[in-house]
């Protein structure tokens with residue numbers, strides 16, 4: 001895929017020995033010279049996107065890269081860190097009254113501060129939990145060539161968009177996850193729309209300059225804005241060099257920020273890199289019950305662990321047969337202090353069924369999700385969309401946008417579902433089409449896709465195991481009667497697939513993505529670089545809020561033949 005940024009770097013530190021001859025005093029202890037070596041990062045990864053965001057900030061403030069470049073080598077080779085005036089201590093300092101200027105697509109504030117060492121030079125500071133318009137006190141603690149990482153110490157003056165009164169999560173300000181809780185939901189949706197705009201600006205500039213991009217639609221809301229996640233993975237670390245765990249280590253999620261600014265959070269969860277978390281405002285009710293159960297179990301069993309581990313908590317939904325005892329239908333799941341499988345029941349009034357929800361902890365256990373009247377089975381450790389509440393809305397939107405315009409009554413219609421997983425979009429879009437072909441790299445998921453179609457009484461789906469492009473080896477449906485769904489992983493599609501897709505020349509394409517940056521890159525490549533790409537127009541582009549209270553956005557782009 002053609003990249004628009006050739007200069008994406010992440011630090012990698014190499015060491016070389018400095019010989020005793022280098023010392024003016026002759027024999028001193030050998031010291032290692034550290035060299036900063038840039039490590040390549042995918043331009044569409046958060047580290048890659050940050051480079052574009054920094055470039056934007058520099059342009060808006062009439063600065064060049066050279067104006068904000070830090071002397072990382074000097075810090076790496078600072079052997080006098082104890083000295084108050086050492087280069088490290090000059091760089092890693094408290095800076096007061098810093099105004100936050102913009103927000104990155106990862107949800108952090110960006111600011112410009114003075115360089116403490118070089119007169120007339122500046123630095124770009126990343127300030128977690130800083131909002132545009134905030135005036136803050138920050139502590140710089142890590143230096144990279146083009147930016148410094150900081151902790152937010154105080155908010156001296158609040159941004160007009162800052163709504164700390166909305167915060168529900170007791171760990172807010174120190175845990176990764178519910179990072180946007182201090183924004184109104186409307187503001188969160190607006191920021192996500194802006195993330196999509198920026199992604200296309202960075203990765204599809206030609207589509208913008210040639211006016212080939214429609215206005216990004218407003219972000220579609222999630223029916224549940226809290227307690228929606230159907231999978232969480234708390235973890236714990238083994239203390240370094242410890243052979244046996246003497247005390248229970250913190251069990252929870254990674255730390256993000258050290259929130260002296262948020263006094264309410266100072267002590268909760270502890271201070272280790274993994275915080276001790278006993279409630280998650282994003283996870284569904286049954287997962288929170290599971291979290292309580294598993295924490296209690298861990299309290300008793302932690303000494304048996306020889307290394308750190310991740311605990312899977314995955315929601316499982318069972319359609320109840322009301323003539324039978326509920327407990328007999330639950331299967332295995334997280335158990336309470338009495339040894340009973342925990343569950344909650346929910347009425348699905350629309351489809352007239354009663355559901356039981358349990359929390360599964362075994363990666364290999366088969367679990368069920370219930371979407372819009374269809375049941376999907378898959379192994380608990382495999383991919384499945386994480387916010388069940390928005391799935392009926394998304395699957396309906398995808399279904400409607402796959403319709404081939406001006407179709408005559410009775411004309412056959414076909415569907416291809418590339419990157420189909422366990423068949424969610426294939427099954428939910430199967431009505432009204434003659435044949436659906438799904439393709440998926442995971443043989444396990446393909447086996448589940450086949451079973452899911454069958455169990456839901458869907459007879460027109462075929463699934464192929466292999467890379468997405470394998471599809472084109474055997475595709476026989478007429479292209480002008482065929483629509484294609486793309487739902488690739490974060491890294492997006494590859495060139496081979498995009499070229500073959502353009503050659504196949506389907507009537508419509510609906511591209512769903514959890515990384516709008518790789519989506520923008522792929523869409524520009526498809527339209528501008530493939531032979532038949534110019535015969536398509538982008539009909540619509542909009543976000544779906546799969547992950548309220550976080551910076552993540554799912555983007556859906558619809559292409560039709562002109």
Ligand SMILES: C[S@@+](CC[C@H](N)C(=O)[O-])C[C@H]1O[C@@H](n2cnc3c(N)ncnc32)[C@H](O)[C@@H]1O
Pocket residue numbers: 383384385418419420421422423424425439440441442445466467468469487488489490514
């Ligand atoms: C974002 S998931 C989407 C799954 C499915 N559409 C759903 O909504 O449940 C991406 C899927 O692409 C699959 N995948 C990754 N690389 C692939 C490739 N090169 N070819 C085909 N499938 C691939 C993964 O195994 C995963 O199931």
